[in-house]
Amino acid sequence: MRAPAHHAQVYRILPLLALILAAPAAALERIEVQITRIDGSGWQLRDVRGHWQAHGRLGVAGRLESGLPARSFVELSCAKLQARGLACDALRLRARNPAFGSLDARGAAQLDASGGWRLQLRRADVTLQHNSADGRLAAENLRLGLTGEARHDGKHLQLWLQAATAGGLAYIEPYFVDFGAQPLHVDVELRQDGGALRIEHLAARQTGVGSIAVRGALDPAAWGRRHELFINAAIDDAASAATLYAQPALTATPLQGLALAGALELTAHLRNAQPLTVEARLRALELRIPRLGVSLDGLHGKLAWATATQATSQLRWSGGQLGRLPLGPAQLQWRAAGAALALSAPTRIPLLDGSVDIDRLAVSGIGGAALKAEFAARLQPIDLRELCRAFGWPAFSGTLSGHIPGLRLHDRRIELDGALTADAFGGEIRIGALGVTDPFGVLPRVSADIQLRRLDLAALTGAFDFGRITGRLDGDITGLRLIGWAPVAMDAHLYSTPGDRSPRRISQRAIDDIAAVGGGPTGLLSRGVMRFFDDFAYRRIGWRCVLDDGICRMDGIRPSDEGDGYVLVEGRGLPRIDVVGYSRRVSWPVFMAQLRSIGNAGAARVDTP
Amino acid sequence: MVHRAFVAAAYTGGVVDRRDNAMTTLSLMRAAMLAATAAAMSAACVTINVYFPAAAAEKAADRIIDDVWGERASPAPSGETSSLRGALMRSTVGVLEWLVPAAEAAEPNLDIGSPEITRLKTQMERRFADLKPLLDKGLVGLGNDGFVAVRDPAAVPLAERNQVRSIVANENADRAALYREIAVANGQPQWETQIREVFAARWIAKAQSGWWVQDASGAWTQK
Numbered sequence: 001m002r003a004p005a006h007h008a009q010v011y012r013i014l015p016l017l018a019l020i021l022a023a024p025a026a027a028l029e030r031i032e033v034q035i036t037r038i039d040g041s042g043w044q045l046r047d048v049r050g051h052w053q054a055h056g057r058l059g060v061a062g063r064l065e066s067g068l069p070a071r072s073f074v075e076l077s078c079a080k081l082q083a084r085g086l087a088c089d090a091l092r093l094r095a096r097n098p099a100f101g102s103l104d105a106r107g108a109a110q111l112d113a114s115g116g117w118r119l120q121l122r123r124a125d126v127t128l129q130h131n132s133a134d135g136r137l138a139a140e141n142l143r144l145g146l147t148g149e150a151r152h153d154g155k156h157l158q159l160w161l162q163a164a165t166a167g168g169l170a171y172i173e174p175y176f177v178d179f180g181a182q183p184l185h186v187d188v189e190l191r192q193d194g195g196a197l198r199i200e201h202l203a204a205r206q207t208g209v210g211s212i213a214v215r216g217a218l219d220p221a222a223w224g225r226r227h228e229l230f231i232n233a234a235i236d237d238a239a240s241a242a243t244l245y246a247q248p249a250l251t252a253t254p255l256q257g258l259a260l261a262g263a264l265e266l267t268a269h270l271r272n273a274q275p276l277t278v279e280a281r282l283r284a285l286e287l288r289i290p291r292l293g294v295s296l297d298g299l300h301g302k303l304a305w306a307t308a309t310q311a312t313s314q315l316r317w318s319g320g321q322l323g324r325l326p327l328g329p330a331q332l333q334w335r336a337a338g339a340a341l342a343l344s345a346p347t348r349i350p351l352l353d354g355s356v357d358i359d360r361l362a363v364s365g366i367g368g369a370a371l372k373a374e375f376a377a378r379l380q381p382i383d384l385r386e387l388c389r390a391f392g393w394p395a396f397s398g399t400l401s402g403h404i405p406g407l408r409l410h411d412r413r414i415e416l417d418g419a420l421t422a423d424a425f426g427g428e429i430r431i432g433a434l435g436v437t438d439p440f441g442v443l444p445r446v447s448a449d450i451q452l453r454r455l456d457l458a459a460l461t462g463a464f465d466f467g468r469i470t471g472r473l474d475g476d477i478t479g480l481r482l483i484g485w486a487p488v489a490m491d492a493h494l495y496s497t498p499g500d501r502s503p504r505r506i507s508q509r510a511i512d513d514i515a516a517v518g519g520g521p522t523g524l525l526s527r528g529v530m531r532f533f534d535d536f537a538y539r540r541i542g543w544r545c546v547l548d549d550g551i552c553r554m555d556g557i558r559p560s561d562e563g564d565g566y567v568l569v570e571g572r573g574l575p576r577i578d579v580v581g582y583s584r585r586v587s588w589p590v591f592m593a594q595l596r597s598i599g600n601a602g603a604a605r606v607d608t609p
Numbered sequence: 610m611v612h613r614a615f616v617a618a619a620y621t622g623g624v625v626d627r628r629d630n631a632m633t634t635l636s637l638m639r640a641a642m643l644a645a646t647a648a649a650m651s652a653a654c655v656t657i658n659v660y661f662p663a664a665a666a667e668k669a670a671d672r673i674i675d676d677v678w679g680e681r682a683s684p685a686p687s688g689e690t691s692s693l694r695g696a697l698m699r700s701t702v703g704v705l706e707w708l709v710p711a712a713e714a715a716e717p718n719l720d721i722g723s724p725e726i727t728r729l730k731t732q733m734e735r736r737f738a739d740l741k742p743l744l745d746k747g748l749v750g751l752g753n754d755g756f757v758a759v760r761d762p763a764a765v766p767l768a769e770r771n772q773v774r775s776i777v778a779n780e781n782a783d784r785a786a787l788y789r790e791i792a793v794a795n796g797q798p799q800w801e802t803q804i805r806e807v808f809a810a811r812w813i814a815k816a817q818s819g820w821w822v823q824d825a826s827g828a829w830t831q832k
Contacts, residue, residue: 135762135770171767174774248771252778442732442779442786443725481724488724549722 029054035062042067045074056081058088064095072097078109086111101128101139105146114154121148121161128168135173142168142179157192174248182208182240195219199229209244210235216270226272233266238285254291254440261286262299277306282315292440296320296327310337312344324390325351340364352390354382354401363409373409378402384424398459400424413437426456427472446482451475454497467510468535472497487588490547495557496540506569506577507535514568514579516594539572545586552586661803662719669719669791670804670811673726677733678815723794729787736783739776749777750821750829755788755809756781760821760829784808 035048048062059077066072072095079090087110096102105124111117124146128139148161163186165179177184184207189200197220205211211234218227235241238260246258262285269276285299298318304311316331328350334343342362349356360376381399388395406417416434423429430451437445452475461469474497480490496504542557556566560580569579740757743749750760757780759765765773788808792801813822818832 131763133763135759135765138763138767138770140767169767171770174771176767176771178768248774251771251775252782256775256779442782443729443790445725483724483728550724 038062052081068097068099070097070099072100085113100130101126101142103127116154117152119150121146121150123147128170136171137173138169138171140169142170155193157190159188159190159192161188161190162186174251175245176248177244182206182244192220195221197223208237209241210237224273227270228272229268229270231266231268231270235264235266238262238264255289257288257290259286259288259290274307275305276308277304277311279304279311293323294320298329305336307338310335313341322351324392325387326390327351328355334361339366339368341366348380351379352382352386354380354399356380360406369411371409373407373414375404375407377404379404379422396425396460397462398425402429409439412439412441414439424455425459427452427454429453429455443483446480446485448477448480448482450477450480452477452494454500461510467507467513469506469510469541470502471504471538471541472500472502473541474498487547488550490545492547493542493544495542496538504538504540504572505535506538506541508533511536511569511577511579533575536575536577537572538577539570541569543568547588550588552588552591554581554584554586556581661797661800663803663807665719666800666804666807667811669721670808671815673721673730673787674808674811674815676730677737679734679737719791720794721791723790725790726787726794729783729790733780733783733787736776736780740780743773743776744817744820747819747821747831748773750823751812751816753809753813753823753825753827755805755812756784758823 031050031052033048033050035050036046038045038048043064043066046063046065048060050058050060052058057077057079058081059075061073061075064072064074075092075094077092078088079092081088087108089108091107091109093105093107094103103124103126105121107119107121107124109117109119124144126144126146128142128144131138131140143166144163145166146161146163148159150157150159152158163184165184167180167183170177170179184204186202186204188202191198191200196217198217199215202214203211204213213232214229216227216229218229219225239262242258242260246260247256250256250258263283264285265281265283266279268278280303282299282301282303286295286297287299288295296317297320299315300317301313301315303313303315305313312333312335314331314333316329317327318329320327330347330349332343332347333345334341336342340363343358343360346360347358349358357378357380358375359378360374362375363371363373365371379400379402381401384396384398384400387400400422402420402422404416404420408415408417414434414436416431419430419432420434421428421430428451430453432449432451434448435446437447452473455473455475457469457471457473460473461467473494475492475494477490477492480492481488540557544555545552546555547553554566556568557570558567559565560567560578563580563582565580565582566584567578568581569577571577740749744751744757747760748765749757752758757777759773759777762770788805789798789801791804792798813832816822816832821829821831823829
């Protein structure tokens, strides 16, 4: 009940006004009044000096003390005060507060006998200079020019206001705007009927960004909670809009650093701080989300969302990038309602020379902790050579195809239903128990179990600048954990496919290379009688690595006959070649470096019977 | 008993400083281990209480801080008192090792070598190039809660406020993850708070002079 108290104060001043107005009748030339103090609820006016002259010139000046951190100096003057009703044609209000800035306004005021009034603002220059103690709100030499009018006919209040910035900086956490570079112009028309304040028209335009139009109604006593607004924004330059308004709001989220280019249009219907419908129309938009490694070009379409009804969205793009994988043009259509969305029809997204065919994609609980996603897709054959080139890996030959039966996202963790299977190197790769923890957080982690079955070693070794091995390979990699795509823990076991009857041969160079990777001597086989053999038959191959804490504990098929080595390649027939490893604890980074540049010295031995 | 007497000696001989709590905990821990060993000899049922290894945590924190801030940034306070205490602790460990080798093997040594920790450390180390100028200028300070904070938000130039806010938010996200990961890596997720507290003290202790740090009451002081 603050307003009545204010009124009480105004009424206390009224006798003074009456005295001034009545003064001409008494043929006075000049009146001067000094009031030490006027108290209001929450404010105090001190050292008030008022003066009136016979020609209608009136002036009041004082020091206002209120909740503000510094004193305000207020000066109100009227060059021509007329007693018809109560009118002033040349009203001037000047105020300044060291902690907030200054105001200089010129206009006119008129008070009708019927109780209506009119206030005309011909020109106001406002300079804002403020820095709140918590640093969340600041203005640095922010200059505004205002014109407007307020009218009250006894029942309704109508207000027109135009404001334009003329330079300066503003910070409203988390947004920072340099109005010198991107000036803002606002045009508003308001009307108050009874309790509600109607926004007849509000248009704001920021140069180099875009414009926004709002209409609707709100409750002035609780405008943040009780309102109904229709918003229409045309963003001409999405790049600067993203820099100014999207990036600051997305700090320390997965979308951090979001960049846009192009244009878009947004419409929204809000009621009581709840969006009812939101629609975005994209025109040749480019999108980049660095943290997720996503970029899409030539985005066109309509994204629609509604709380109550199903809204259909379409989106197409001309190309893009997912991590290091180039994406081809694709078109998506989905339906959204409330916190859920689902793909309307299967979609094909070209990926290299193949594609990802999405059969099912449904997301629910968007925006909440219970975010859930379901995803099923098929991978149409992708040339491995292209895939490897994209990742900067050695160019394996073969194709990759597979099936993703279902992928679920919940509790900041992505989990795969069943297994991801891929056909590659003439065999099968099966990725089970795949989980990604905290995929969009500070520390994304991947865990998986991988099974390799009947991989063609000729195709596998052909990809490397490595000797040639024929035969088939199985593998079990359990407890694989990746951080930043680098393995940090696993129990890997690779071995010749049991029961496989295909020819098993290993070239002289492959033996050399295995020895080199193990840090052993090379070139032993190119000496003596061995140099007449290009390759050798083998019975089986086996390698085991238990990786933990940067150390790979290595093992082979079985312990070596002599010493405490382990057999990596067990030869067959004559001449029989066994490759024996001796290093049991190998630094993983060193091992990887040796794989990359085959050829070094160390402990490995080639036994010849 | 010989070992109990020794623990008491370590106690009275211990230098009273702000790390006395850690010392007490350690001594208690050793006593507990001795008791456990003794109990194991006499009874089949043994209860082993795992205490938070405050001293080990301090050492671990110092190593991480050195890595993140680079060695130049850490003029670690080393005085005669601490070396004396160090010698005392070493001999304590030596005697205990001889007395109860099995228990000594269980001496908690904080593991900070997990890949998660290494990764977070690298991220923070990279960010330090951006964070250091803010610490040097006093815009950002080291909080008493193990995180960094904008000391005087209003002092940051308007155009830089978002950048500062973003650096601080990302650094704190990494720090929170670091404390959690250390606890998890040592199989004691419930230690997270204590690890954060140890770090809070060590970040401040190792801060460069001129940086602003927060005391226990939350007030900022310049080192």
